[in-house]
Amino acid sequence: MLSEAISGLTQVFQPLPLALMLLGVAIGFVVGILPGLGGAVTLALMLPFTFDMQPVEAFAFLLGMWVVTSTTGDITSVLFGVPGEATSAATVLDGHPMTKRGEGGRALGAVLFSSALGAVFGALVLALAIPVIRPVVLAFAPPEFFALTMLGLTFVVALSGKHLLKGFIMAAFGLLVALVGLDPQEGTQRYTFEQLYLWDGIGIVPLVVGLFGGAEVLQLMLSKRSIARAEPGATPEASLSGVGQGIRDVLHHWPLVIRSSAIGTGVGIVPGLGGSVAQFMAYGAAQQSSKTPEMFGKGAVEGVIASGAVNNAKDSGSLIPTIGFGIPGGAGSAVLLSAFLIVGLNPGEEMLTTSLDVTFSMIWVTVLANFIAVAAAFFVLKPLTKLTFISGPLLVPFLLLLLALGAYTASNSFADVLVMIVAAIVGVICIRYDWPRVPFLLAVVLGALAERYLFLSYSLFEWDWLTRPIVLAIAAVMVLAIVGPIVRRARARSRVRTAEQKSDVSA
Amino acid sequence: MAVPEQHESRRPSTGAVADVVLGLFMVAVFGWAFLEAADWSFKAALFPRIVTGLGFTVALLQVVQSLLRLARGRRAAADPTPATSPAGPIGPVPGAAPAEAVPQAAGTTSEDDVNEDDVEYVFQTAGARRWTEAVAWVTAFFVLLYVAGLFVTAPLFSFLYLRFAGRRTWVFCAIYAVVVGVVLYAAFELALGIPVPPGLFLD
Numbered sequence: 012m013l014s015e016a017i018s019g020l021t022q023v024f025q026p027l028p029l030a031l032m033l034l035g036v037a038i039g040f041v042v043g044i045l046p047g048l049g050g051a052v053t054l055a056l057m058l059p060f061t062f063d064m065q066p067v068e069a070f071a072f073l074l075g076m077w078v079v080t081s082t083t084g085d086i087t088s089v090l091f092g093v094p095g096e097a098t099s100a101a102t103v104l105d106g107h108p109m110t111k112r113g114e115g116g117r118a119l120g121a122v123l124f125s126s127a128l129g130a131v132f133g134a135l136v137l138a139l140a141i142p143v144i145r146p147v148v149l150a151f152a153p154p155e156f157f158a159l160t161m162l163g164l165t166f167v168v169a170l171s172g173k174h175l176l177k178g179f180i181m182a183a184f185g186l187l188v189a190l191v192g193l194d195p196q197e198g199t200q201r202y203t204f205e206q207l208y209l210w211d212g213i214g215i216v217p218l219v220v221g222l223f224g225g226a227e228v229l230q231l232m233l234s235k236r237s238i239a240r241a242e243p244g245a246t247p248e249a250s251l252s253g254v255g256q257g258i259r260d261v262l263h264h265w266p267l268v269i270r271s272s273a274i275g276t277g278v279g280i281v282p283g284l285g286g287s288v289a290q291f292m293a294y295g296a297a298q299q300s301s302k303t304p305e306m307f308g309k310g311a312v313e314g315v316i317a318s319g320a321v322n323n324a325k326d327s328g329s330l331i332p333t334i335g336f337g338i339p340g341g342a343g344s345a346v347l348l349s350a351f352l353i354v355g356l357n358p359g360e361e362m363l364t365t366s367l368d369v370t371f372s373m374i375w376v377t378v379l380a381n382f383i384a385v386a387a388a389f390f391v392l393k394p395l396t397k398l399t400f401i402s403g404p405l406l407v408p409f410l411l412l413l414l415a416l417g418a419y420t421a422s423n424s425f426a427d428v429l430v431m432i433v434a435a436i437v438g439v440i441c442i443r444y445d446w447p448r449v450p451f452l453l454a455v456v457l458g459a460l461a462e463r464y465l466f467l468s469y470s471l472f473e474w475d476w477l478t479r480p481i482v483l484a485i486a487a488v489m490v491l492a493i494v495g496p497i498v499r500r501a502r503a504r505s506r507v508r509t510a511e512q513k514s515d516v517s518a
Numbered sequence: 519m520a521v522p523e524q525h526e527s528r529r530p531s532t533g534a535v536a537d538v539v540l541g542l543f544m545v546a547v548f549g550w551a552f553l554e555a556a557d558w559s560f561k562a563a564l565f566p567r568i569v570t571g572l573g574f575t576v577a578l579l580q581v582v583q584s585l586l587r588l589a590r591g592r593r594a595a596a597d598p599t600p601a602t603s604p605a606g607p608i609g610p611v612p613g614a615a616p617a618e619a620v621p622q623a624a625g626t627t628s629e630d631d632v633n634e635d636d637v638e639y640v641f642q643t644a645g646a647r648r649w650t651e652a653v654a655w656v657t658a659f660f661v662l663l664y665v666a667g668l669f670v671t672a673p674l675f676s677f678l679y680l681r682f683a684g685r686r687t688w689v690f691c692a693i694y695a696v697v698v699g700v701v702l703y704a705a706f707e708l709a710l711g712i713p714v715p716p717g718l719f720l721d
Contacts, residue, residue, distance in 0.1 A: 176580040183573030199562035232652040233644040404684035408676035462565040
């Protein structure tokens with residue numbers, strides 16, 4: 012394994028992968044600061060450009076970009092109180108008060124340095140997880156993998172959404188969308204409406220771009236104001252000194268960094284929990300263990316450290332099930348999974364044995380990209396943060412063009428643009444009426460895999476595979492994941508009711 | 519996150535009606551897809567039947583649930599005493615609890631600025647006029663892209679949008695349009711050679 016680790020590193024240090032990684036870092040840097048674009052959408056937009064690349068080059072580019080977005084998203088959270096990424100919201104709670112107090116530099120030093128350490132921690136766990144999950148993956152047959160894809164979907168539905176039924180409907184809808192095209196066994200046309208374009212199925216790139224990016228652009232058009240409204244005193248010129256103090260704070264609070272990174276990695280591994288939950292879990296844990304919990308929310312450096320570390324550790328955590336089992340945990344890793352398939356890498360056995368060096372190169376990229384981004388952040392901070400003040404309408408034509416081009420270049424067909432528009436409509440309806448989008452996307456990505464595993468299971472074992480012990484165990488976990496929330500909700504409701512009855516009586 | 523929920527709990531019917539309509543739509547989609555799969559061979563139809571069958575059932579459940587919620591909401595509206603029903607159907611759910619509970623415990627300082635930027639909030643509060651405007655601009659963009667191609671659409675749309683929706687000066691819009699056009703042309707046509715939407719007349 013050590014030789015693969017070294018081979019992975021040397022492959023990253025070739026001129027082309029290195030240059031592509033730097034390019035990726037640069038793009039991720041800007042995207043992280045621009046609140047209008049998220050990591051997942053940008054990944055999808057960049058996918059078509061990786062079609063001709065070798066695996067290591069493609070992942071140097073894509074991962075370099077993706078892992079950096081959550082780092083630089085923290086910068087605007089600290090300086091302006093506007094999270095550049097949804098996963099940087101917890102950084103606002105303490106980072107922004109610190110800036111108002113004139114300690115912006117210290118907060119930035121702390122959040123950036125702890126981000127880098129979190130990334131290293133996550134990458135280390137990812138590397139150490141490989142020898143652990145390899146025997147598990149090798150012991151699994153198609154039935155177990157089918158059960159796992161279903162488990163991944165169930166987790167995403169049960170953990171990420173408020174409404175179980177809506178989540179399952181969206182997951183089933185996603186699987187239905189994945190079915191469009193020629194069926195892999197016999198070439199039957201399924202749901203193709205006699206359209207040649209649909210024979211190949213619906214592309215993941217236009218789908219992600221529309222589903223997530225479309226809604227973002229429409230939001231900018233509707234709200235019509237600059238992304239960040241500057242609060243008085245929160246100008247980019249606010250004191251940026253004290254960076255060294257921030258770094259020393261991080262070193263001083265090293266147990267906090269490790270605990271927050273562990274929370275991030277752990278949450279990242281479970282499909283469906285995602286970054287928004289992880290950041291507040293780490294934040295809450297930091298507050299509980301702090302000697303001065305009353306300072307949290309008013310500019311406690313511990314809060315900043317915790318939310319910095321958790322974000323980057325979570326990305327590596329979510330790579331573990333993606334690489335090991337082909338089950339992504341969120342929108343970003345779902346796009347990465349389709350990138351695996353594009354460059355011809357099969358998650359699971361292959362990425363843990365014959366392509367292990369590629370897997371290790373991905374781990375190295377995660378670490379390197381973060382350090383480069385953090386180092387660069389300290390130098391180019393001031394000019395870049397002004398991006399946040401660009402007014403919304405100014406970005407709209409640019410972003411619309413980006414969406415159209417991103418969708419079109421996926422297969423050079425205007426039909427891709429139409430798919431993107433339909434996906435955008437679905438995305439907007441989902442947000443407006445509170446239907447979850449991530450189960451839908453994940454189901455589209457996993458649909459083809461799930462059908463293949465189901466079919467293999469059936470041809471190997473007929474229906475006997477349903478009684479295999481691991482399949483049964485996974486099914487039990489699925490039932491728990493569904494029933495657990497329902498039971499807890501019912502209990503919470505009855506508690507509310509008894510509380511109300513009590514208050515009625517006392518009144 | 520908190521604002522849309524409060525908003526909804528005051529008027530539970532809007533969300534519930536949408537849930538019924540969208541649920542019925544999904545029932546129709548899954549039902550159609552299930553019937554469509556009837557003619558296929560066993561191998562081709564196995565997974566589709568499972569997926570659409572389950573989808574149909576769950577969507578039907580969702581419709582029934584939201585109809586019940588709608589009825590309960592009506593009853594609650596007719597009955598002025600504080601009923602438990604608005605809190606019931608859209609109350610906090612354990613899955614989301616950690617994310618919501620902690621910031622509340624951490625203080626309310628962040629809530630204002632986070633909520634105002636929430637995409638849910640913007641979608642819910644933007645009036646009909648803004649929606650019409652935005653959708654009209656987007657439609658115009660894609661129609662123009664289809665008819666005239668990228669290299670005409672990019673500068674033209676940028677110019678018109680910034681001038682009339684963004685209310686920028688003529689000079690500013692002209693410079694923006696020229697820069698967008700030149701950059702796109704240089705990047706895609708000259709440097710990368712990647713095909714872009716050509717429009718109807720150049721195809």
